[in-house]
Amino acid sequence: MWESVNTPRISNQRAVIDRRKLAAAVAEAVSGKDAQKARPQVLELLRGALQAGREELGRRLAEKPSAGHEATHGYCFLIDQLIRVLHDHVVHDVYPNANPSTGEKLALIAVGGYGRGEMAPHSDVDIAFITPIKTPAWCEQVIEALLYFLWDLGLHVGHSSRSLDEMVRMARGDLTIRTALLEGRYLWGDQDLYKDASRRFWSEVVPGSEAQFVAEKLEERNNRHKRMGDSRYVVEPNVKDGKGGLRDLQTLYWIGKYNHRVTSAAELVDVGLFTQKEYRTFRRAENFLLAVRCHLHTITGRGEDRLTFDLQREVARRMNFADRPGKNAVERFMQFYFLQARNVGNLTGVFLSHLEEEMAERKRKRGLFSRRARNVTRLKGYEVADGRISAPEDDWFQNDPIRLIEIFTLAEQHGLEIHPETMRMARRDAELIKGPVRRDPRANALFLDLLCGRKDPETVLRWLNEAGVFGRFMPDFGKVNAQMQFDMYHHYTVDEHTIRAVGLLAQIERGELTQDHPMATQVIQKIAHRRVLYVATLLHDIAKGRGGDHSVLGAEVAMKLCPRLGLNEDETELVSWLVRYHLLMSATAFKRDLSDPKTIDDFVAEVQTLERLRLLSLLTIVDIRAVGPGIWNSWKRQLLGELYELAEERMRLGKATHRRAQRVAAKKERVAELLGDKASIITDLEDRFDDAYWIAEPEDIIARNQVHYAAAKAVEDKLSIYAEYYPARGATLVTVIGDDHPGLFFRIAGAIHLAGGNIIDARIHTTRVGKAVDNFLVQNPLGQPFREESQIERLQSAIKDALAGKIELVPQLAKRPLARPRADNFRVRPQVFFDNDASERFTVIEVNATDRPALLNRLARALFEAQLIINSAHITQYGERAVDTFYVTDLFGHKLHKKERRQKVEEALLEAAGNAVEDSEKAA
Structure with missing residues (x-):
């Protein structure tokens, strides 16, 4: 003031x-x-x-x-x-x-x-x-x-x-x-x-209050960051209070003003807290963020500071961002936003570290030991003091630009921070990294050591990125720097997602995530190609934003880049394969029926070796986990674990037909153990359930089904509905047993949606005596299970009323509001894919569409009206996009071989997906 x-x-x-x-x-x-x-x-x-x-x-x-x-x-x-x-x-x-x-x-x-x-x-x-x-x-x-x-x-x-x-x-x-x-x-x-x-x-x-003011403002800033997600790369940032936002810039000014009595941000240069170049960066970032905030206020007519999905497109349009090949206008706008947020973070780090040094120097001068010098040691020519590594001279990097990689590698290997003045020098000199440095074997070996570091590669790679060195040394990575994807699934920018994935890999290897990832913790100790795994993790999304399939394009990038990094021919091909197929395991686990032998056959045929399976499983896990909070869950862990075990078994034992009988017999033994004194139920119901049922379901669900079925049979109950919290997959298990009849599935699906549930998996069985045994895994719209008794009762009552014809499902579902209204800002063009090779017995139909409350009910009804029998359904959400996969046959148990037949089914499903959207829009 x-x-x-x-x-x-x-x-x-x-x-x-x-x-x-x-x-x-x-x-x-x-x-x-x-x-x-x-x-x-x-x-x-x-x-x-x-x-x-x-x-x-x-x-x-x-x-x-x-x-x-x-x-x-x-x-x-x-x-x-x-x-x-x-x-x-x-x-x-x-x-x-x-x-x-x-x-x-x-x-x-x-x-x-x-x-x-x-x-x-x-x-x-x-x-x-x-x-x-x-x-x-x-x-x-x-x-x-x-x-x-x-x-x-x-x-x-x-x-x-x-x-x-x-x-x-x-x-x-x-x-x-x-x-x-x-x-x-x-x-x-x-x-x-x-x-x-x-x-x-x-x-x-x-x-006398300067130190207290600084400490309180920094604590206030840290608390604010935690409330806002503690990352400057969240895809719906708060322009004012988010990390890398206006409040961070203002905090710098407040602290500088309080300690040095400056009257403008420009004077922070005069007192040595900014260089002139950094001040220009400060002003550019501030100017851009202020403009964005003004547009937000103008569009909404209120003091809105959140750059939400529904506003991003309009702000991008008003600020004259246009589409470019591979990136639309809103993605280019948000990439520029995140670059400014990163600049704010860089300025904050340099500013606060300088201030800390300044205040420490004051204390030393006032202290009893003011004449005692700091304990400075040497590490390969660098100075190390107080846990920080620094360049000894201002032209250190200019004399040898490879040192711009070396210092970060040393920091990771020895658990050191990089001195803020040295970070400033690195940011200034990053432009020295050109072709000769990128091709230098020593530079690439240092980078590979950093990437595969055993202490904390995530943090140091983030420093490397924020210094501008990462993108200069690896221009392909620079292209995805601060790049967002305009959807509700990805929580972070591509570079931040990638660095987090590397960090998760390192944590798994250090044994820090044993509880969350027990399988991965064991598998990572068995791999023979450790650095292949880290390089593949770095490169798996390297080609996003280029147009086309980023997996295919990324595999091509890997073939060119890996030899430069020092990988041999075999390692290069393995990295390229992992990048090309890094989505294969998740797609198979979440969208295919793992009880179908053909699913495992096809997966193993592509993976081929146990080493590839191990590497792919680890890459898949960290890729999913690094997408954002709440994306990884016990359901995905169990499905991936099940696929890994089945594939490993197939690779070890080969495709022997007698294994099917052995698997059924072994599962019956395990179910008998779970049932204890009720094990006789298995023999009593031997004539009801065929081998396909025993292979399809986990033994704990079979045990529940057997008890449930026996109880319903004893009282001659024509309809029995059972629901309970199922912790193994973080969901609620809903089982419906009753007389099988056409349309049963879509009616149950509609009732579950009407009760506020989302179906994440469904398995449909018909016993040898014509009884339906249908198992559904259900979560609420936030991805959590129903646990309370009142919620369970609501699910059961809704299903009972729907099957009794007491509820008109179509109009009721149309009235139900969308649980995530932000999805209204996205449109996924409905697509239908048929695959007659994925299963020996069934035609696999995959439907991609905008996720809506009535979608599954609509699709299942369309299949019923097309006179198809659904054997199993697998439901996956990727933010606003739903992928529903159905294993079907016609009424005679045959696949859909005729093109004309498939075309009619496709038209019905596309219409159903479109109607689900229209119903939600009418309700809104």
Whole structure:
């Protein structure tokens, strides 16, 4: 605060608001009248000026959509002039005081963002009213009148009213008040009083509290980051409060101002906290983020700071981002956003580390051991002190650019941080990495050592990326730097996702994720190609955003890049294969029937070796886990584990037909163990269940089914519905046993959706005596199981009523709102794929469509009306995209061989997917 700084100048101010003209109009309105009677007319004049000013500023923003500073200064100027006119009207016309006492003085101070001169269209108007002594009656009247005018104008006003002594006392004890006053700017009123307040703030509040202020602001920042997801790469960032957002830039300015009393961000260069280049980066990032925030406010008509999916496309359009091959406009806009957020993070790291050094130096000078030098050791020419590695000279990297890789490798190997001044040098000199350095065997060997590091490669790779060295050394990685994917499935940018995947791999190898990934922890100890796994993890998404299949394109990149990194021919081919097929295992596990022998045959035929299976399983796990929180769950863990075990068994034992009988016999033994004294049920029901059922279901579900079926049989129950929490897959198991009849599946699916459930897997069986035994795994829309008794009862009642014809499913489902309304911002073009080779007995139909509450019910009904029998269904969600896979036959148990037949089924399914969308839109 506290310099008499005017609001930054804007061009053609009178086109925004002409204060003199407005003041004259107000004076004319009250001329010869009682001020209270003239209030409606005065308010109308002010409201008109505000509206006209906003329209003019909106027009300017549309003409210069990236001019964030200009836009925010303009809105600040508009509010300044309105308040000044208002103040003069109130003190001259409403509450005139011809002979004020010494205590009847009032200073208006703009604080917070308003004080800084940065206001978005719907930012709060923060004002501090300062009086010499405890607020006199006249001052109270003036303040109250001003506030009522501002509220009637529809402005959101944050205000405080304090005497000078109260201001000092409260600022000493409250960080928020101190921060707000730090941004203080003279707005209107008594200037001498404002100067007294400024003097007392700097002489009585600040001295001696600098270290405390820094510590509190950093703690406040860390807490804010945790609330916002603790990553600057979340795909729906908060422009103001998110990591890498405006608040982080403001924190730097606050700390610099508090410690060095700078009056502008430019002066941070003068005190050594920024270089001139870093200050320009600061201003560019701030300008862009302010512009984005202004657009958000303008589009929504409120103080909205979240850059949500529904707003990203419109902001991108307004800021003139256009489609390019491989990337649409919104992805290019968000990539630029994340690059700015990364710049903010870089600035924050350098700034705070410098400040820490500065404060530590002060302590050393004041301390008893001030003359004692720091303990500095040498590591391959680098200096190491206080757990930090640093370059010994300013031209260290210029003399040998390979050191730009070497220092990060040493940091990882020895568990060191990199000194902030050295990070600054690395960022400055990253442009020295060119072709000769990229091709240098020593540089590539160092990079490979870093990537495969055994301490913390994730953190150090992130430093390498933030220094700009990563993208320079590996230009293919630079292309996916800060690149987002415009969907609801991926939570992070491609580079952040990749680095997190490498980190997860290292954690699994160190044995830190045994509870979450027991299979992976065992498997990773058996692999023979460790560095192949790490390189494949690095490259698995390297070709995203290029147009075309990123797996195929990425495999081509791997063939060129791996030899450069020092991998031999066999290793290169293995990396390329892993990148090409890195989605194979998840697609097989989640979208295919693992009880069908052909599924395992086809998977093993592609994988071929046990080493490939091990590597692919590990890559698949970290790829899924690194997508974002909540994506990995016990259901996916069990399916991948089941596929791994079946494939491993097939590779060891080969495709022997007698294994089927052995597997059934072995499973019956395990089920008998689970049933204990009820094991006789298996023999009692021997004539009901065929081998396909025993192979398809896990033994614990079979045990439940057997008890359930026996109980229903004993009481001759025609319909028996059972539901319970099933922790093995993090879902609720719903079993329906009853007389089999056409349409049973789609009715059950509709009832489960109507009860608020999402089906994640379904297996449909018919016993030898015509009874249906259908098992469904169900979760709520947030991916959690139903556990409470009331929720279980609701599921069971809905299914019972639906099968009894008491519920009209179609209209009821159409009325049900979408659980995730953000999906309305995405459209997945429905597609239908047929595969007659994936199974010996069934035609596999895969439907891709926008995820909707009624989708599965609609698709199942379409298959029923097409006179197809569903044997099993596998449901997978990828954010807004649903992939529903059905194993079907015709009524005679045959595959769909005729093209005409498949075409009619495809048309029915496409219509069903389209109708599901239309129903949801009508309900909305």
